Amino acid sequence: MHGEGDLGIVSWLIAHAREKGSAGYVGDGSNRWPAVHVADAGRMFRLAVEQAPAGSMFDGVGDEGVPIRDIAEVIGRHLGLPTASHPAEDFGFLGGILSVDQPASGALTCELLGWRPVGPGLLEDLDKGHCFTPDSRSN
Template identity: 35%
Template structure:
């Protein structure tokens, strides 16, 4: 049994991770911003601490008392993305200080496109600012000076499944409003994708590391599908909504999809070969197109996004 401290436990990924960790016999402590979030976690048998990601001293104390830390939380509010990343760096720094010299496990979260190359692998260093700094900081804790078993799990732009309120949900909602499912240019650029139930297995396997294959300082790719073209995703969305697909410019993408326009042009085919080899991870859930074809969640008109 591992006593693990988790941030973001009530979020999309966290809410799918906590049940499988509890089922495996692990003990969880998590932060909760609201009474309702705390109650939902406590109903599962999770110990809660009322705090936010800006309560650095509280986070550091909880991390120091745990056997391992999984950092899923990220601030999504009215502040700028750069400010949210700065807050994230403050949290990771606090974890590094609290765990220094302990040889305990720290798992943080990043995004596959941070590698900044068209075909990233787990060995591709993070290059795209400002999020790359979070990766670099986490991995630096694996040095002999810090003696932390630190790892980064990179998630793809599309982590899909019921209760998702992220990029894919936003894309669908904005497409419904616009009356078309858009893609930039020919739409032949790629997004990696992973079902959330497959993604959380990566965190669990890193935490347990039963094979002993991880020594610290590794990046893992939770990439179930290496790359699906945006035109393919748009076609699946258009079919479900009963609207046409449409090639649009970057400027039109900004008008239609707001912040998501920055990501619609990403072309990334991500390998997860090393992750599968190191962890024995196997993706078993439905792919993104199959999920879209059969999903009730994504196409409920009452669905909202977190953005």
């Protein structure tokens, strides 16, 4: 999930890049990360509470799979750092997660709830720069 003031794992990747001196990814960086804007996620949760049968499960996905290298490139550009492949171990608890291709689809959620993500995609949101300011949230 991403949005101004709520960047989740991305804020950790930004802190990691600052610490290591390069915006990193694992392997060739082609593995993908699904994402959704926080406002879209909020609308999806509201629709699920209002319409879905108890016990239903939904994937709130706006971006079905953003390559981790693309995320690193935006981070590197905003921080003035190079991008580079890092060993999974460099990312601590995230290393295993960043090593796996994780595309996901919100198509069924859209169909069943009539939900449509309209917020900016992850890369567009990152390019706004709000997460790179000194007062931005970091984990």
